Amino acid sequence: MRKKEATILIIDDDDDILFSARISLKKYFTEIITINSPKKIGNILIDSIVDVVLLDMNYHIGFEDGKEGLYWLKYIKELSAETTVILMTAFGSVNLAVEAIKQGASDFILKPWNTEKLFGIVSAGVELARSKRKTTQWKTVHDKNNEEFHERSEHIIGNSVAMQSAIQLVKKVAPTDANILILGENGTGKYVFAKEIHIESNRKNAPFIHVDLGSLNENLFESELFGYVKGAFTDAHKDSIGRFELAKGGTIFLDEIGNLSLHLQAKLLTVIQNRKITRLGEGKERKIDVRIICATNAPIHEMVEEKTFRQDLLFRINTIELNLPPLRERQEDILILAKYFLKRLNKKYRKNIQGFTKEATNELSNYFWPGNIREVEHIIERAVIMTEENTIQLNDLQFSKKKLGVSIDNNLNLEETEKLLIQKALEKHNGNISKAAKDLGLTRAALYRRLEKYNL
The missing domain is CATH 1.10.10.60 (Homeodomain-like)
Structure with missing residues (x-):
């Protein structure tokens, strides 16, 4: 049997107990540490990542009420909250066990123990510790990402009438729960506006779930969006919640909705109408509480006329319709965006480029920008990386010279x-x-x- 990668710390003032526990567990786990005094716990927890502590409840003769064990249990949890603590004693007490579990112990074992039972309890403790550690890591990353996510999207900027109109519309509709359809070419900022609507809404502290329907395999549509239960299909080894449930209380952003086939449009329509989903392989319906924002670069109104997009679904998703203009229709914003990206990329690449030459500025203003804002960022980033001057030169800007x-x-x-x-x-x-x-x-x-x- 291959040993499980884990560190187990055993604390008892009886050397025979320490020896017995070490012998019982060393064939199952890679590292077993034994100490005969709880005063050494601190140094070990600081120096090592301990998965499980087997902690004796009593250390002084005549004191058999388990209070020492409860004291050291609290000490361990304060030092290492993810470590699983299993209390052990020869003087079993249901009340003491309940109190220990209330204070953070995961289990309670009586001495002398059965080796198989000891292994089972410790093994479960290792998995619990790893699960807690992963949760802590996920929460740390999530909190960091959430903080970054809630930073204002500075490149929703522009002095053009079209952009100011779009910004004002966002301010009006964000506090409502109205379904919103964002239309615009690739690179015009549909995701950024959807994010801004969420941040400005009453749901801002709940999840924002982005689903790229354009890249979602049609066979995975239901399992990804609605979830599934164990056994629903060959590889369904456990229950899994879908994106709608993940967005509980928040916003789900269905990007590239114009790419959905008609039969998937029908499934989505049912969910939006009923505000309920059914996991794949399960009979019961589950209520959903989400705000729905959709987006597409497709001519969706023409698609309705051509019978390639359902009119009833369009009615459901575009209570409010937000049209984002292409960059070539708001030329006064081009240089504002170019300067914004230059400032940001200077910081990213630790450079101090002061601006653009007159020739570069003219070219930026007159270029067609088929890739819109995304193309501006790409071209400025390349120029920042490649230039050897303190200003961006015309030859630093590599525009696409071909279209179709x-x-x-x-x-x-x-x-x-x-x-x-x-x-x-x-x-x-x-x-x-x-x-x-x-x-x-x-x-x-x-x-x-x-x-x-x-x-x-």
């Missing part, structure tokens, strides 16, 4: 470039507006406006 296979010459201005891209997209898709709009990262309505603008 079209070469863009440096002498094309913004409107000429946009017109050319639209023409090539229409040629590529034989005049199909929906497909051309999707390739360009536009809604059909936005593409129609541009066709009228350029007389195409």
Whole structure:
């Protein structure tokens, strides 16, 4: 039998007991420490990660009421809360056992013990200690992430009318429980706005659960979102809660909802209507208390007309609709974002780049930005890493020179470039507006406006 990686500390003033316990346990666990006085406990707990302490209840002749054991139990729990403490004594008492467990002991064993029973109790104690340690680590990470999460999303910034309008809408709807649908191209900040809505809401201290429906395997949809019970399918070895239950009291953000197939849309609609989920393999319904925010870059209203997205589901998810404009439609915000990312990336890479040359500034302002805010961050980050100057030069900015296979010459201005891209997209898709709009990262309505603008 392979030894379990664990450290067991045994404390008793009887050397025979120490010897017997060591012999009984050393074949099962990698490290057994024995001491005959509890006064040595502190140094050991400071120097080692102890999984289980087997603690005698009495150390002085004539004192057999177990108070010494309770004192040292409290001392151990104060020094190492995750360590499992098992009390042992030759003078069994139900009341004493109850009191010990109330004060933090996990179990109570009488001397002399049965070796198999001792191993079983200690083994369970090791697993309990590890579980507590993992919980503590998770809580530490969670608290840190939660603190970072609740920092304001500074790149929800911009002086443009469109951005200010979006920010004002967030302030109005965040305190409500209304379902919100966020529309916008890739990189326009849909996740950031969903997060901001949660932070500004009454649910801010509860979880914010992000689900990328675009990357979720269709076969895993129900098990991931609704959970499952042990035995529901081949690999279901234990019960598992889904994302809706994880978001209890908080917000669930269903990203890329336009990617769902019609039959999965029907399942989601049922959950949103009834506010109940049923775990896979289980018969009973469970109530859910979540705020639902959805997002997509797809032309979802056109999809309803084309019967590829359910109208009743759209009605359910867009009590409030938030449209995020592409960066090319709010050019006054481009340099604000570029300077924001430069400041942040200076700190990240420990640099002191002062700004952008005039030529770099002009290029930033006139570029088409098909990748929106995400592309700004990417291009500025690369420039910060690569530049050897104290300002970003034009040649530090590596813009994409191709879109849909079209070469863009440096002498094309913004409107000429946009017109050319639209023409090539229409040629590529034989005049199909929906497909051309999707390739360009536009809604059909936005593409129609541009066709009228350029007389195409």
